[in-house]
Amino acid sequence: MKESFLKYQAQTTPHPLAMEISHADGSYIYDTNKKAYLDFVAGVSACPLGHNHPKVKAAIQAQLNKYLHVMVYGEYVQKPAVELTKLLAKHLPYPLEKTYLTNSGTEAIEGALKLAKRATGRSEIIAANKAYHGNTMGAMSVMGYEERKQAFRPLLPDIKFIEFNNEPDLNYITNKTACVILETIQGGAGFIVPSNNYLQKVRLKCNETGTLLILDEIQPGVGRTGKLFGFEHYNCIPDILVTGKGLGGGLPIGAFTASGELMDLLQDNPKLGHITTFGGHPLIAASALATLQEITESNLIPKTLEKEKLFRKLLKHQLIQDIRGKGLMLALMLPSAEIANELVLESQNQGLILFWLLFEPKAVRITPPLTISEEEIIKGCTIISNILDDILTKQQH
Numbered sequence: 001m002k003e004s005f006l007k008y009q010a011q012t013t014p015h016p017l018a019m020e021i022s023h024a025d026g027s028y029i030y031d032t033n034k035k036a037y038l039d040f041v042a043g044v045s046a047c048p049l050g051h052n053h054p055k056v057k058a059a060i061q062a063q064l065n066k067y068l069h070v071m072v073y074g075e076y077v078q079k080p081a082v083e084l085t086k087l088l089a090k091h092l093p094y095p096l097e098k099t100y101l102t103n104s105g106t107e108a109i110e111g112a113l114k115l116a117k118r119a120t121g122r123s124e125i126i127a128a129n130k131a132y133h134g135n136t137m138g139a140m141s142v143m144g145y146e147e148r149k150q151a152f153r154p155l156l157p158d159i160k161f162i163e164f165n166n167e168p169d170l171n172y173i174t175n176k177t178a179c180v181i182l183e184t185i186q187g188g189a190g191f192i193v194p195s196n197n198y199l200q201k202v203r204l205k206c207n208e209t210g211t212l213l214i215l216d217e218i219q220p221g222v223g224r225t226g227k228l229f230g231f232e233h234y235n236c237i238p239d240i241l242v243t244g245k246g247l248g249g250g251l252p253i254g255a256f257t258a259s260g261e262l263m264d265l266l267q268d269n270p271k272l273g274h275i276t277t278f279g280g281h282p283l284i285a286a287s288a289l290a291t292l293q294e295i296t297e298s299n300l301i302p303k304t305l306e307k308e309k310l311f312r313k314l315l316k317h318q319l320i321q322d323i324r325g326k327g328l329m330l331a332l333m334l335p336s337a338e339i340a341n342e343l344v345l346e347s348q349n350q351g352l353i354l355f356w357l358l359f360e361p362k363a364v365r366i367t368p369p370l371t372i373s374e375e376e377i378i379k380g381c382t383i384i385s386n387i388l389d390d391i392l393t394k395q396q397h
């Protein structure tokens with residue numbers, strides 16, 4: 001199977017981890033040799049309820065027996081999508097009320113950028129250095145990492161980059177700016193949290209200049225940071241909120257939410273302002289609805305902050321220079337990329353899944369399912385500490 005994987009399935013790195021999956025359940029993924037791996041990554045923050053969650057599975061199975069795709073986005077009344085968007089509205093502050101469902105995060109970013117241009121009649125977009133918003137052309141245009149986009153230029157024109165958390169840079173936001181797009185917590189950059197009321201200051205500057213604020217919560221959203229949405233920590237409500245990943249409960253999804261007034265602009269001048277065949281797909285919406293219900297109706301969100309404390313307590317080690325992030329979106333900062341690499345690869349050998357961050361080679365991500373238990377946290381952190389001890393011993397010889 002691995003040979004065919006390498007020969008027929010397109011790869012984007014020369015050395016994929018290439019673990020051959022048999023099945024997954026709870027916080028564990030099993031390979032075809034029956035080896036169990038404790039999952040500290042959750043499909044890169046996309047499986048908040050772990051694997052094979054009974055309520056999500058039941059919702060998918062029930063929908064499977066009713067209907068799958070019946071019509072392109074937004075024409076027919078399909079209960080799973082309606083209930084999902086309604087539940088999102090219930091948990092979002094005014095004026096965030098109307099949601100457009102897409103097939104992926106990057107596609108929701110495209111929709112959000114288009115909506116901002118349509119609403120303001122302006123073309124300038126401001127994004128942050130080391131931002132990651134997806135890999136389609138528009139989303140890649142607002143990615144703040146030149147090395148990874150150089151080969152694909154020309155991209156969207158009229159984009160300016162500012163430094164995240166840098167207040168003087170906010171002067172670049174003017175009445176020519178259609179929107180500012182930021183991750184609430186920068187992911188690929190190394191789980192950088194906003195400091196010093198930064199997001200509130202961005203919000204204020206956007207209000208002054210008639211600029212729309214887009215917050216990308218594709219990774220921090222849906223409970224991961226200890227609030228349902230990350231912006232709730234920072235007292236800053238965006239004009240357009242973009243979600244995805246964990247919202248789907250293991251199936252592909254993206255979503256952007258705005259006020260009804262703003263969103264309705266996509267109906268007019270031009271009509272069909274953003275269209276898709278599969279967005280709001282009933283099976284995926286059913287999975288997302290069950291996921292969102294479970295996250296909002298259980299005690300998983302407050303527990304996330306307790307679990308963060310446990311990780312921080314257990315992961316005190318000479319080689320861990322810092323633990324960045326919030327809730328169960330944590331990044332271990334190691335002294336070098338080599339050590340980060342060794343930790344990820346050796347963990348896999350020892351039955352623990354860890355992973356890298358896009359633009360910060362010294363970081364290792366810990367983004368487990370929100371459902372992870374204390375025992376599992378202790379087990380995984382013990383593996384990490386032992387590996388780091390071994391690395392330290394090797395260094396001393």
Ligand SMILES: Cc1ncc(COP(=O)(O)O)c(C=O)c1O
Pocket residue numbers: 104105106107109132133134135183187216217218219244245253254
């Ligand atoms: C912050 C952020 N924005 C956008 C995306 C793109 O989402 P997708 O991979 O579903 O297109 C991601 C995915 O990693 C992300 O973390």
